[in-house]
Amino acid sequence: MSSAGRWAGGLAMAAALMWSLWSTDVSVRRLVEGAPFMLDFIHRMLPPDPSVLGQALHGALQTLQIALLGTSVAAVLAVPLALAAARNTAPRWLFYCTRSALNAFRAIDTLVYALFFVAAVGLGPFPGVLAVVVYTATVLAKLYSEAIEAMDPGPVEAVQAVGASRLQVLRWGVLPLLGPEFVSFTLYRFETNIRAAAVLGFVGGGGIGFYIQTYLRLLNYPAASTVLLVLIVMVMLVDFTSSRLRARLI
């Protein structure tokens, strides 16, 4: 890039930052003034109230179940979607249709889907599961389809060359190449979905988020902090286990 271009780019970036600073009412004074309230907030959360531990664990378990079920169903749905969204397995028209549709649906976050499904099927964990399924299916379909496109055709050709049937080619040519990658992507999405499912309760989608929101609204901060602690421990445990599994796969 020319030095003039670099200057112009730098100026444009600086202008965009200034504009955003001004538009979002950023104020150091308000931050400083708010500091005592933040400290007060944290102070009131301590010590955590152990009497709600049972509820917190129940909520955490439900969040885990929403993420597990939602991710698993999405993983299954994503396979045919990915085949339809990969350049080397789908005809041109289908590839473009599926890719565009996936991009459009992926622009909407799980939480927005949850609002939609709560309105459609009522409160509780079920609309939460549906929201996780829809968003995760679009994300996994994208990841899977990219893996399909990047797949080395050589080993598949080799399995065909020994006189294997179509099913055998899938089992011994395609599965060893794509299986570990698909599982790894899915585990990664499961980790992210634990966080996504933890806030679904804010909009009536079940799980631990319901308790966080309820106790914050009731100004019962010691109870809210217990729930938050349980959430933190659960997320860390899932991240740890899942990332170790992923490391072993590839």
Place this chain on the structure above:
Amino acid sequence: MIRIRGLSKRYAGGAAALDGIDLDVQSGEFITLIGPSGAGKSTLLRCINGLVTPTAGEVVVDGEPVTGASREGLRAVRARVGFVFQHFNLLKRLSVLDNVRVGTLSRLGIWPSLMAHFPGTETERARRALRRVGLLELEDRRADTLSGGQQQRVGIARALVQEPRVLLADEPMSSLDPALSRSLMELLQYINREDGLTVIASLHVLDLAISYGGRIVGLRAGKIVHDGPPAAMTSSVADLIFGGARP
């Protein structure tokens, strides 16, 4: 063993890769197929086991037609034709033994093959093939932990375990250094003599063909321009095949 008549292949939007090939291969022959890159060596080998469908012409392997064969017919032909690839084409994450056992799939029922339940006799065959290529002690290793020369030996074992009538090798040495190329050529020649297996190996290096080929077939621009014993490979013939640009 192999009869090829009027074989032509034109890829979509490209020049002819093969242009009217006639070739007869007797059982037990050792043929080296030479020619510059793009001469059609790879396409010719792939037409013999049906990995490439020709535009015109006829291929018959061991009495079975390859061209125009049903899917079942094609599988039956492929089961009897071993294929060794330039880039090995192993399943990198699977063990050496599993890679070799892939060669037994055509004899395996659908259930056992889906469940990866190989009968003991097939595992024995796989081990015997590994012993022949000198890799028995590596059977539990992941394929991608092996060196290039070792990986190509696994590729050869995978073809041997099919107990084929014909072995096709598509530039099996081009990813390997010269010393390894010689030892692999010797391995192919040994298999050819020991089992009476018909071998066709394409090479882009002329001296390997002269040292090891029982019969040298020269391909240029999709046509056979030379066919004879190593003694007939004069420098003018080499010029004809490689167009003066000898490798």
